[in-house]
Amino acid sequence: MIIEPKIKGFICTTAHPAGCEKNVLNNVRLLDNNGAINLPDIKNVLVVGASAGYGLASAMTASFSLGANVIAVALEKNAKNNRTATAGFYNLAAYKKQADARGLSLTPIIADAFSHQAKEKAGEFIDAPLDMLIYCIAAPARVDPDTGEKYSSALKPIGSEYRSKGIDLSTYKINENPISIAPASETEIASTVKVMGGEDLKLWVDYLAQNGKLRSNAIILAYSYIGPALTHDIYLNGTIGAAKDHLKQTIDNLNLGGAYKAYVSVNKAVVTQASSAIPALPLYISILFKVMKEQNIHEDCTEQIYRLFKLLEKSESGENLTDENGLIRIDDWEMRDDIQREVADRWTRATNDNLDELADLTGYRGDFVKLFGFGLDGIDYSADIDSAVDERALGFVNLTE
DSSP, rough: OOOOOOOETTTTOOHHHHHHHHHHHHHHHHHHHHHOOOOOOEEEEEEOOSSSHHHHHHHHHHTTTOOOEEEEEEEEOBEEEEEEEEHHHHHHHHHHHHHHHHHOOEEEEESSSSSSHHHHHHHTTTOOOEEEEEEOOOOOOEEETOOOOEEEEEOOOOOSSSHHHHHHTTTTTOOSOOOEEOOOOOOHHHHHHHHHHHHHHHHHHHHHTTTTOOOEEEEEEEEEEOHHHHHHHTTTTTTHHHHHHHHHHHHHHHHGGSOOOOEEEOOOOOOOHHHHHSSSSHHHHHHHHHHHHHHHHOOOOHHHHHHHHHHHHHHHTTOEEEEEEEESETTTTOOOOHHHHHHHHHHHHTTHHHHHSSSOHHHHHHHHHHHHTOOTOOOTTTTTOOOOOOHHHHHOOEEEO
C-alpha cells in the first residue's frame, strides 16, 4: 500500500514502516558516534513503555551504548486490514533488526503494561535479576488489574480555570481566542493519579522483587517534567503534576532502606504525541526549540537519554546525581535563566505576523511527522510498501493476539 500521513490535531492515524526504520537507524548512528558508556554492572534492563519517545531512547541506549540485554514492554498494534501498524510497532521492529544484527539480546513484549499478565510474561524472560528498570508510561487510561475498573487521565488545571495562548496544530497559527480549560474535579484528579502516578511502577517492582527478578541496589528510573512558569498551571500544578508528585513519592519510598537506587529524571520538553496534547506546550516548545538551537544546546530524546546515562556513569565515581529535591535535572539546559528569559519574551511578543521569526514551527512540524515515520530524507513515500511486520520472525511476544 502507499502510505500517507493522516493527521488531525495531535493525532496521526497512519505510520510509515520505512520512515520509522530510518528514524531508528538515525538514532543508532547517533549513539554509535557518541561512543560506549561505561556502566559494567548494568547487564540486564527492562523498559516499560519502550516503543517511542524517552522510553524507546532509553531502551536503545541500554542496547547500543551499554550492550545490555533488554526487555521492551509496550502496547502497540501491527497492521491489520487497511490500517497500518502503529509507529511504535514499526519502531520496535526496526530496533529489533538492529539489535539482532549486532548479536544483542532484545525481547519486545507487546502487552498492556498495567496488567498482571505483562509482568508475569516479562518475568519469564528474565534469566538473571535486572540491574535496571526504566518506567516510561504516558497513557490515556488504565484498567486496575485487580478490580477491572477503568480510570482515565485528564489534562486539566486544579482549583481554577486555565487560560493561555496557544497554536492550532491544524494550521500552525496562534488561536484567535485563548485556550480555556475548566478545573478538574476531585474524581478527575484521583483518576489521573491512578493512571499516571506511581501505583503501577510499585506493582512492577513488587512483582519482580518477590520473584527474584530484581537485584538489590538495582537502578530504577522514572521520568517527569517541570517546565517554565507559563505552563505550570496546566502541567506542574494540574492533574498531571499531581500524578507526577505521586510518582516521585513512590520513588522516594522505594529508596527507603537502601534497597534500590531509584530516581526521577526531569527531562527536557520534546515533541511527542503526549506533549502535543497538552495545551500551550506546542507553542512553548516551538519557541524553546528556536532559542536552544540558536544557542546550539538543543537535544532530542536520544541525546537527552545518552546524557542521562553518562551522568549515571559519573555517579559511579561518587558524583552527586540529584538536586536539593532529589531529582535528576536533565532539563538543566532548557531551564537556564538566559534561555527562559528569551522564551518568555518571545512568548509575550508572538503573533501570527512574527511567529515564524520567533519560533521554530518548521522544526516542530518536522519532529511531529517524524514520530510516525514521515518527512525523513531518503524515503520514497510514493512507493507501494508492505505495512505488516512479520513479528513472529522477529521474535516478538504479543499478548494482545
